[in-house]
Amino acid sequence: MNEITTQTISTIIVGLDMQQPDFTYTMTELGELVAAAGMTVVGQMTQRSDRPDPATYFGKGKVEEIAERARATDAPIVVVNSDLSPSQTRNLEKAMKLSVMDRTELILRIFASRAxxxxxxxxxxxxxxxxxxxxxxxxxxxxxxxxxxxxxxxxxxxxxxxxxxxxxxxxxxxxxxxxxxxxxxxxxxxxxxxxxxxxxxxxLPSVALVGYTNAGKSTTMNSMLQQFGLADKQVFVKNQLFATLDTSVRKIQLPTNRHFLLSDTVGFVSHLPHHLVESFKATLKEAADADLLIQVVDFADPHYKEMMETTEQTLDAIGVKNIPMLTVYNKADLRPDTHYPDREGNTLTLSATDPKSIQMLADTLDELLFKDYQDTTLLVPFTKGDIVNYLRDNTEVKNEHYTDEGTAITTILGPIDRSKFAAYIQTNPVPTKA
Ligand SMILES: Nc1nc2c(ncn2[C@@H]2O[C@H](COP(=O)(O)OP(=O)(O)OP(=O)(O)O)[C@@H](O)[C@H]2O)c(=O)[nH]1
Ligand SMILES: [Mg+2]
Incomplete structure (x- = not known):
């Protein structure tokens, strides 16, 4: 597939309108996918029908019409807005004497060129x-x-x-x-x-950015890194579908000195081929194991609601269930009359490129991830210097002093750390060294 140069190839995109509620949206998206594959759309055609023709998907007359249009516009490839059976593809190619590509093949081509x-x-x-x-x-x-x-x-x-x-x-x-x-x-x-x-x-608690392709997940990751992490560990951002294919995990340090892991993942698209969903399950394990998901939504896209639905269906298909989710309506800067940054419970409206928005996101994460965290005093023997170092590096230490028996540290601990260090937790005040 990837040995073929598709840079300059013209295409006609064709869809069978069976009055699916999302038909117009999937046609628009198909055009964007064709562009993402480096090809150009020179024509768009649709056929109204109740069901596909079992042999050629479109009716005989339509097939001739598509072939004529393709010849008139010098388009060697026809891209169909759904999945075709192997024999439908063959029959169509034979009837039209043109290449026929279905939605799955198109998406596979894009993924192959980006991997x-x-x-x-x-x-x-x-x-x-x-x-x-x-x-x-x-x-x-x-x-x-x-x-x-x-x-x-x-x-x-x-x-x-x-x-x-x-x-x-x-x-x-x-x-x-x-x-x-x-x-x-x-x-x-x-x-x-x-x-x-x-x-x-x-x-360390883990948070995964999920959502539709081009919603702004990687941009959110980079802005968080710029304000709260290592700015030189930036991830790739581009205004194109499927800019990200690999999962990147980065450590973020909140102003409260608490840490968590943030991961950026591959974006979703409607009717993501099931072969791809299957093989990307491995990459999306970061999301499946997360303590919290951030669903990033392109609030400036008129189809944002359908995109959210697709995201939820895809998460379901890859087995990501019962993980708390924060919804981020992103690109608010592109919407006139939308006030941002704004928060209502677990829903934020913001712009990933705006520092105040990122501050609000960080505050929200701090609250959600660390709500079960409590002030805890530990008495750590001098032989356990590694525990003291861990607490200094990963928690918000409020007080630290030496006693005859070891280092007394008061810090904020979550449930996992509390059970890990249970042996050193003090319920009574620790005396200062005489
Ligand atoms: N105006 C505006 N543009 C944004 C905002 N957030 C992201 N973008 C732009 O949207 C485009 C896509 O951003 P990415 O961060 O690459 O999106 P993504 O969700 O990681 O996309 P994939 O990796 O393809 O799934 C880029 O051109 C960004 O600059 C925002 O808040 N406002
Ligand atoms: Mg990305």
Whole structure:
């Protein structure tokens, strides 16, 4: 897939309007996805129908109309606003003598072009091969003739069309590749789990930024880092769909000296291909294990409500359930007459680029994450210098002095630290050293 240059390719986008409530919105989004894949939309067509044609998805007359329009505008690719069965794609390509790309293939292409880390590449690679598996078949796809294969089957598809046995062989090669990639991904995830376990031992609360692609998750992360973390640990921000594919975790220090971990994750889109959802479950583990989620919403987008619905459905699909959520209506600066920063319970209206907004977000997080934190006095023996260091580095120490038996520290502790250091917690006042 990624060996084909799509930079200058013109496309016609086509949708079957079965009066789905979100049809217009998904068509607009399809146009944005085409642009995100580096192609240009030169025409948009729709057909009203109650159900898709089982053979060619669109009706016969419409198929001819699309082909004519594509020829008139020099568009070699038609992008369809839904998922097609392998035979529908083949039949359409044959009837129109053009390349046909469905929504899943388009999204896979974008992900493939954005993947940078080994982990992201493997996840996209697995999704691509699984998509390709039922589709290896002789086809008249002009893209394939440029040397690539639908679904990046590379060498395996080079032999397409030479008969049943070759086809079976190709499938076996792909399956083997999938197994290898899954294995490698598992190894990477195991190493990450060990790192995550270490963090849990540190008892730092974790917060995950989730939401639609381009909502401003990475911008929120960077602004938090600028004000409360290490500004040189910035993450990548761009006004494009799926700028972020890898999860980044950063430590944030609040003005109260309390720490938490903030993670930035891949964004969602409507009808995210299930192969991708499956393989990105691993990356989204950061969100699944979080103590709190921040759903970032692009409040300046007219479709923000549908985007929130999609986000909630996707979280559900990846098994993220029962985690408290803070809703952040972002980009308030782009909405005339919207007052910000503003907070009502667990809902904030703000702009991720505005320092006052980020301060409000930090205050809210401080309150939500640390509400069970209490003033606690501990008497730590001199032999346990590491505990004293941990408390100094990670908690808000209010008082510290030496006694005959050790260091007396009064600090604010959460439930996890209280149980971890139960042996040293004092219920009576600790005398000062004589
Ligand atoms: N005006 C304005 N623009 C914003 C705000 N927050 C983010 N943006 C812009 O929105 C675009 C997308 O921001 P990102 O932070 O990359 O969005 P994201 O949610 O991380 O997107 P993905 O990684 O693609 O999922 C960038 O061009 C940002 O500069 C805001 O509060 N106001
Ligand atoms: Mg991002």
């Amino acid at each position: 940078r880390s080994r982990e992201a590449k493997l996840q996209v690679g697995i999704a691509k091969e699984e998509y390709a598996l039922p589709r290896i078949h002789p086809s008249s796809n002009p893209l394939d003739q440029q040397g690539g294969g639908r679904g990046n089957s590379g060498g395996a598809t080079a032999n397409r069309g030479t008969g049943e046995t070759q086809l079976e062989l190709d499938k076996r090669v792909i399956k083997k590749r999938i197994t290898h990639m899954r294995h490698e991904l598992k190894e990477i995830m195991r190493a990450q789990d060990t790192r995550r376990d270490r963090r849990i031992h540190q008892a």
